[in-house]
Amino acid sequence: MVKKEISKSVLKRLPGYVAYLKAMPNTGSPYISATALANALGMGEVQVRKDLAMVSDGGRPKIGYLRETLIEDIEQFLGYDNTTDAVMIGAGKLGQALLDYVGFSEYGLNILAAFDIAPKANKTEEGKPIFHMDMLESFCKENKVIMGIITVPAAHAQEVCNRLIKCGIKAVWNFAPVHLDVPDNILVQNENMATSLAVLSMHLQAQMKEKK
Secondary structure (H helix, E strand, O other): OOOOOHHHHOOOOOOOOHHHHOOOOOOOOOOEEEHHHHHOOOOHHHHHHHHHHOOOOEEEEEEEEEEHHHHHHHHHHHHOOOOOEEEEEEEOOHHHHHHHHHHHHHOEEEEEEEEEOOOOOEEOOOOOOOEEEEHHHHHHHHHHHOOEEEHHHHHHHHHHHHHHHHHHEEEEOOOOOOOOOOOOOEEEEEOOHHHHHHHHHHHHHHHHHHHH
16 A cells, blocks of 8 residues: 555554554454454554554455454554664663664664774674774764664763764664754654653552542
């Protein structure tokens, strides 16, 4: 199907659909409806139906979607079948943990190497290379890298981001708790752990009050 413009909120929901569909037992029906998926995830049926219609035209009235085909449609829409090479800046504990996480390959992400201003090792436990920052520009150019992952302290994140952009990076996955100023043509996805924790805490407090 023709790829449609899609909002960030929809993009954030789609991986959840894939995760649930893949976790379903193979002993049941090979089909699933938008209603069943919505009920399983505690979401609105109308919203789920709209989301699925944007990424797949395989739904059939009173039958639903063939589960395996729906998984393929969503993953193709999200680009999981197209591997993106990336570099990571910051080889601390968080950086090395992400670098060694093998699950990224399922989502089309291949982290080639990490770079650090003062590497404590030349590779991770899983064998991924760690280089000094002096090698960043030449590595990105030689490997035509277009995505950078930032796991440095907030005080250095903007400087690192600027350097990545000069290396030809087009997308940045930012784990530093700071806003990055970038040109309009550069994509930035922020992973703010403090914000996520605040949301969880608020929901937890609300649930505890309801139980009292």
